[in-house]
Amino acid sequence: MTPGPARILLSAACLVGLIAAVAILTGAVRVGSGASSAPTAAAAVTAPAVVGPDPDGGTPATVLAVADPVTMDVRLEDGRTLRVRALGVQPPARCYADQAMAFARRTLAGRAVTLAGDGRSDRFSRALTWVSLSSGEYAVLAAEAGVVSSYAADAPPERMPAVRAAADRARAAGRGLWGPPCVGGAAAAVSATPG
Template sequence: MNPGAPARIVLGAACLVGLIAAVAVLTGAVRVGSGEPSGPAPSAAAMTAPPVVAPDPTGGTPATVLAVADPVTMDVRLEDGRALRVRALGIQPPEACYSGQALAFARRTLAGRAVTLAGDGHSDRFSRALAWVTLSQGDDYAVLAAEAGVVSSYAADAPAERMPAVRAASERARVAGRGLWGPPCIGGPAGTNAAVSGTPG
């Protein structure tokens, strides 16, 4: 037997094992360093799917309000035809007292109207797209509703720079005793002031 033959056989076997390992890593059969099977690669569509209300460099996403479910929840249609359920940021609806009047205000103010939505692609646990809502004439819906006393200010998820105007409007309504800040919600029968408890909506 050729004296160099065993060394060549061992070297050849080592090369073959290395080649098999390289092919396994390249095909995704083995995750490097873990020894576990790798999961399927994300599809191109999943990696490029747009957020629910994408940021718009011109100041917002135009939409039309199709229906109003409660003082902060509305169904809208975007210009591209998509329908979304939106949760208006900056405000909190009444839980009990004054909830009917608050819903009537929201429907009167929003239903069928053109609005602009400013969001960052986030949604809440109810799958509502979170967005700041502005009416076509430039009126801030959160400020209008807070001024009317049909909602209270609510900063969770809202842009910090927008909240001072909402808080000021809510304070004016409170001082004036308007809406949920007046009778029967405030100073009414026991239990009727649940509307201002501040729990998430």
């Protein structure tokens, strides 16, 4: 029995969807407008283990470039450069992604920051760090502005209540991605992440 045209189209659509899902999960495809789900490692970036526990509360650095709302290249005081993933928040995948990127650039680019991490990195070779500015914790500032949702994965548990509270205030005020046209949009699933 020969399969009908509808069955062939359905099979092809399923195959294309499966290929797209694999590409997204492996980081071969970027999702969203402006936010990169799979940052590429810069050649000048050193091993992420250079940011570890610091007895003075963190490692001073300067943000050289912002790759997406949670990824930045920094220069450490000793001159080495490092790609960093800011912990505590997750950028929107689509709706409000451009605004989240603009906020990150405006808040981080060229600024002095303090990095706190335990030497771990993610699958993109980004150092997993808590990022602080003189004006406050980046995760709290971004959540309060409504440009990101709280995201507890890998974040220090003791720092997350302030991020969650800031995200709750933004959501209650309908600010940023919690207001029109997004009204939580793609970020709703991320903000529901336990932690």
